[in-house]
Amino acid sequence: MKTKIAVAKGDGIGPEIMAAVLRIFEAANVQLDYEYVEMGKSYFDAGHSTGMTAAAKETIERLGLLFKGPMETPKGKGVKSINVTARKVWNTYANQRDFRSLNGVDTVFSKAGISINLTIVRENIEDTYGGIEHLLTNDVAVGRRIITRPGSAQVIRYAFEMARRKGYTKLACGHKANIMKLTDGLFLETFQEIAKEYPDIESSDIIVDDLCMKLVSRPELFQAIVLTNLQGDIVSDLCAGLVGGLGFAPSANIGDNISIFEAVHGTAPDIAGKGIANPTALLLSGILMLRYLGFTTAAANIENALLYTLEQGIHTGDFGNRSTQAANTDGFADAVIANL
Amino acid sequence: MKTKIAVAKGDGIGPEIMAAVLRIFEAANVQLDYEYVEMGKSYFDAGHSTGMTAAAKETIERLGLLFKGPMETPKGKGVKSINVTARKVWNTYANQRDFRSLNGVDTVFSKAGISINLTIVRENIEDTYGGIEHLLTNDVAVGRRIITRPGSAQVIRYAFEMARRKGYTKLACGHKANIMKLTDGLFLETFQEIAKEYPDIESSDIIVDDLCMKLVSRPELFQAIVLTNLQGDIVSDLCAGLVGGLGFAPSANIGDNISIFEAVHGTAPDIAGKGIANPTALLLSGILMLRYLGFTTAAANIENALLYTLEQGIHTGDFGNRSTQAANTDGFADAVIANL
Ligand SMILES: CC(C)[C@H](C(=O)O)[C@@H](O)C(=O)O
Ligand SMILES: CC(C)[C@H](C(=O)O)[C@@H](O)C(=O)O
Numbered sequence: 285m286k287t288k289i290a291v292a293k294g295d296g297i298g299p300e301i302m303a304a305v306l307r308i309f310e311a312a313n314v315q316l317d318y319e320y321v322e323m324g325k326s327y328f329d330a331g332h333s334t335g336m337t338a339a340a341k342e343t344i345e346r347l348g349l350l351f352k353g354p355m356e357t358p359k360g361k362g363v364k365s366i367n368v369t370a371r372k373v374w375n376t377y378a379n380q381r382d383f384r385s386l387n388g389v390d391t392v393f394s395k396a397g398i399s400i401n402l403t404i405v406r407e408n409i410e411d412t413y414g415g416i417e418h419l420l421t422n423d424v425a426v427g428r429r430i431i432t433r434p435g436s437a438q439v440i441r442y443a444f445e446m447a448r449r450k451g452y453t454k455l456a457c458g459h460k461a462n463i464m465k466l467t468d469g470l471f472l473e474t475f476q477e478i479a480k481e482y483p484d485i486e487s488s489d490i491i492v493d494d495l496c497m498k499l500v501s502r503p504e505l506f507q508a509i510v511l512t513n514l515q516g517d518i519v520s521d522l523c524a525g526l527v528g529g530l531g532f533a534p535s536a537n538i539g540d541n542i543s544i545f546e547a548v549h550g551t552a553p554d555i556a557g558k559g560i561a562n563p564t565a566l567l568l569s570g571i572l573m574l575r576y577l578g579f580t581t582a583a584a585n586i587e588n589a590l591l592y593t594l595e596q597g598i599h600t601g602d603f604g605n606r607s608t609q610a611a612n613t614d615g616f617a618d619a620v621i622a623n624l
Numbered sequence: 625m626k627t628k629i630a631v632a633k634g635d636g637i638g639p640e641i642m643a644a645v646l647r648i649f650e651a652a653n654v655q656l657d658y659e660y661v662e663m664g665k666s667y668f669d670a671g672h673s674t675g676m677t678a679a680a681k682e683t684i685e686r687l688g689l690l691f692k693g694p695m696e697t698p699k700g701k702g703v704k705s706i707n708v709t710a711r712k713v714w715n716t717y718a719n720q721r722d723f724r725s726l727n728g729v730d731t732v733f734s735k736a737g738i739s740i741n742l743t744i745v746r747e748n749i750e751d752t753y754g755g756i757e758h759l760l761t762n763d764v765a766v767g768r769r770i771i772t773r774p775g776s777a778q779v780i781r782y783a784f785e786m787a788r789r790k791g792y793t794k795l796a797c798g799h800k801a802n803i804m805k806l807t808d809g810l811f812l813e814t815f816q817e818i819a820k821e822y823p824d825i826e827s828s829d830i831i832v833d834d835l836c837m838k839l840v841s842r843p844e845l846f847q848a849i850v851l852t853n854l855q856g857d858i859v860s861d862l863c864a865g866l867v868g869g870l871g872f873a874p875s876a877n878i879g880d881n882i883s884i885f886e887a888v889h890g891t892a893p894d895i896a897g898k899g900i901a902n903p904t905a906l907l908l909s910g911i912l913m914l915r916y917l918g919f920t921t922a923a924a925n926i927e928n929a930l931l932y933t934l935e936q937g938i939h940t941g942d943f944g945n946r947s948t949q950a951a952n953t954d955g956f957a958d959a960v961i962a963n964l
Contacts, residue, residue: 365802392841395736412769417806423773427807429752433763460854462705466757467767493861500840500865501732514800518858521833525840 286315287577290344292323292336294353296551297561302353304563304617305570311621312589314574314582318351319343323366325356325551334373335366344374344542351573352546353566356553364415367546371408376537376544377435378442379406381520382572388594389528389603393503400526403450403508405443406516407471408537410435413513431467431512436474442538443510444482450508454486455479458495458511458519471512496522531602534568536576545573560612562600564590567620589623596623626655627917630684632663632676634693636891637901642693644903644957645910651961652929654914654922658691659683663706665696665891674713675706684714684882691913692886693906696893704755707886711748716877716884717775718782719746721860722912728934729868729943733843740866743790743848745783746856747811748877750775753853771807771852776814782878783850784822790848794826795819798835798851798859811852836862871942874908876916885913900952902940904930907960929963936963 291306293299309316321340328335335357344350350370357365371379384401385394393400416428440457447455457475461468472489479487490498492515498505499522511519524533530549537544547566555561567590574583598619601610611619631646633639649656661680668675675697684690690710697705711719724741725734733740756768780797787795797815801808812829819827830838832855838845839862851859864873870889877884887906895901907930914923938959941950951959 368803392733392736392738396732397735398732412800412804415803415805417804419806419810423810425771425806425810427769427771427804429767429769431765431767460752460857463708463755463854464752464757464767465755466759466765470759470763470765493858496836496858496862497865497869500862501869514803515858517800518833518836518855522836522840522862525837529837529841 286317288317288319288347289349289351290321290340290347291318292321292340292350292352292355294547294551295325295356296354296553296556298324298353298355298551300557300559300613301547301561301563301566304613305567307617308567308586308620309570309582312582312586312624314579319347321350323352323355325358328358328363328366334364334369348542349573349577350542350544351570352544354547354549354551356551367548368413370544371537372413374539374542374544375409376539376542377408378439378538379408379516379520380404380446380536380538380572381406381523381533382568383523383527383533385527386532386591386594388597388599389532391526391528393526398503400503400523402503402506402523403446403452404516404520404523405439405446405508405510406520407436407439407511407513409513411513429464429467431470433470433474436471436512437478440475440478440510443508444478444485447485447508448482452485452507454488454507456495456506456509457487457489458492458509458515459489460492460515462491468512475510492519495519499523499526528603531562531565532568533565534572536569536572538576543576545569545576559614560601562602563613563616564594585624586620589620592623593619626657628657628659628687629689629691630661630680630687631658632661632680632690632692632695634887634891635664635666635696636694636893636896638664638693638695638891640897640899640953641887641901641903641906644953645907647957648907648926648960649910649922652922652926652964654919659687661690663692663695665698668698668703668706674704674709688882689913689917690882690884691910692884694887694889694891696891707888708753710884711877712753714879714882714884715749716879716882717748718779718878719748719856719860720744720786720876720878720912721746721863721873722908723863723867723873725867726872726931726934728937728939729872731866731868733866738843740843740863742843742846742863743786744856744860744863745779745786745848745850746860747776747779747851747853749853751853769804769807771810773810773814776811776852777818780815780818780850783848784818784825787825787848788822792825792847794828794847796835796846796849797827797829798832798849798855799829800832800855802831808852815850832859835859839863839866868943871902871905872908873905874912876909876912878916883916885909885916899954900941902942903953903956904934925964926960929960932963933959
């Protein structure tokens with residue numbers, strides 16, 4: 285019997301890149317069935333305040349796994365990001381993003397001969413993402429930043445387990461506990477407590493500003509880093525920049541009951557419908573998802589085909605060496621399929 | 625008559641690099657007189673809870689300008705960073721850090737042929753640096769983040785004035801107002817209001833995670849960026865990494881009555897007293913200070929000598945090409961003086 289997952293195509297370029305990725309899955313004989321759910325900008329427009337239908341919510345909760353394209357949140361007072369809402373309502377407390385240099389994707393770092401291979405695990409619910417803010421006067425805004433021990437423990441434990449699973453030898457905790465002594469202090473203390481349960485993983489901590497300085501000069505110092513939500517958000521994007529941008533970075537939101545695998549880049553409305561978008565980030569997220577589901581052979585097969593395709597210099601118009609031929613979304617997917 | 629400023633030598637390598645810098649000033653015929661003040665780790669140890677004597681405070685307030693070496697804050701509950709305290713008590717609301725590629729200082733970016741030249745202006749007082757935190761329970765920590773319109777306005781106005789003075793054509797505001805809608809929203813709104821007074825400077829805003837991604841891939845997109853305190857702290861260190869680390873980044877804390885020019889790197893206790901520390905960051909901060917005081921000729925003269933010295937491959941042991949000869953602190957200062 286095939287495993288069933290929920291799929292939300294997303295807005296803008298979402299449907300085209302999702303189609304390309306599912307076509308690659310099909311060709312790789314991935315044993316998955318899809319139930320499509322209604323989520324995204326048009327559902328806000330249709331009056332669903334969370335950007336999804338009740339049926340979508342029910343389906344995702346029943347299946348426990350959502351594969352989602354990029355989504356747009358309409359602008360406006362009181363409208364909350366659908367991506368952030370999805371992470372919150374289903375308590376997907378760990379955001380994992382794997383960053384690695386891809387042959388064929390030129391970056392400042394590849395030009396300098398530096399190869400990137402690191403994972404950021406970001407707490408996905410707490411911190412200033414609680415959105416608890418008020419105006420004391422018209423001139424004074426106060427926001428609240430909440431860090432809890434259980435909330436920290438679950439993501440930190442996930443990070444240690446992940447490090448072990450990936451065969452990493454070390455895990456660092458990024459923080460600003462020298463200034464936020466109680467909030468980041470609690471996160472750091474929780475990290476140090478849990479570290480004792482993982483004597484096989486070398487643990488260390490580093491102040492987040494120093495971390496960013498080191499990441500742009502000696503990224504090879506790190507294998508995996510766990511951080512609170514906002515600092516993790518910033519550091520994740522920094523790392524995406526090291527490997528070529530959000531178009532090359534997968535993202536997994538892991539919870540105990542529901543997990544979400546998504547492309548975190550934008551919906552690129554300017555090129556939507558033209559069939560030229562780059563499906564790489566969504567495909568990389570899909571590969572992470574296949575591994576999570578235990579489809580390790582298919583994951584490795586697709587991953588190798590993708591890496592080889594990029595290495596061949598086949599690329600969509602948004603990146604690559606000028607000297608090589610640009611493919612459209614379908615052409616890129618065809619090339620990956622040919623390399624399976 | 626000479627202008628008089630307060631000088632705090634700092635801890636660890638502070639005294640040696642300060643001596644080297646003041647020797648260069650002397651050789652360049654800088655018309656300054658110094659009043660040395662007692663500040664730093666040993667004054668905490670001697671029972672001054674702020675890390676400075678009453679006489680130091682009085683002197684700094686009388687002279688309005690402090691040139692300071694790196695300082696260490698002893699660890700311990702309730703002990704506040706002396707660097708942060710100094711910024712707060714004297715309301716030095718704008719932290720300016722100039723980052724530029726230096727010939728002779730190899731980085732990932734110089735190897736890729738990318739030249740860096742940008743300034744970060746960071747709000748220096750508000751945000752979570754207020755240190756307002758409490759434990760709700762042993763497992764729940766709450767921190768407060770405060771952003772005010774006047775506090776934002778003064779640093780934003782400084783950034784626009786600085787941009788104009790430096791002949792920049794644009795200024796960006798980094799923020800996370802998509803999540804912290806009221807606090808960062810207030811900062812952004814203030815930026816957009818003040819921008820109207822500077823039609824000659826092209827203003828734009830960018831979400832801080834996207835900013836970090838762009839800074840590590842296309843730093844040439846930016847000339848100057850203004851940010852709230854913690855985000856500015858993180859982005860400043862990221863930028864320091866682009867040009868070779870904190871050893872090559874000057875820092876100015878600007879207030880209406882008192883300003884502080886400092887090296888923000890550590891005190892390096894392991895090499896203190898050995899005469900091998902790199903005085904470049906303190907010298908660059910000193911050059912910024914000379915410009916601030918209106919000593920533009922001396923500033924340019926010393927700056928050119930420093931740049932030429934680095935370009936010649938003369939360097940302290942902490943950096944440089946292996947093929948070139950390492951100098952000690954005095955030897956480096958001698959070389960700068962010879963190039964004046
Ligand atoms: C879109 C935005 C709200 C989101 C975040 O801040 O988490 C994004 O930056 C991300 O990292 O997925
Ligand atoms: C030492 C630390 C408290 C300080 C800060 O966070 O401001 C430092 O990182 C800096 O940037 O000067």
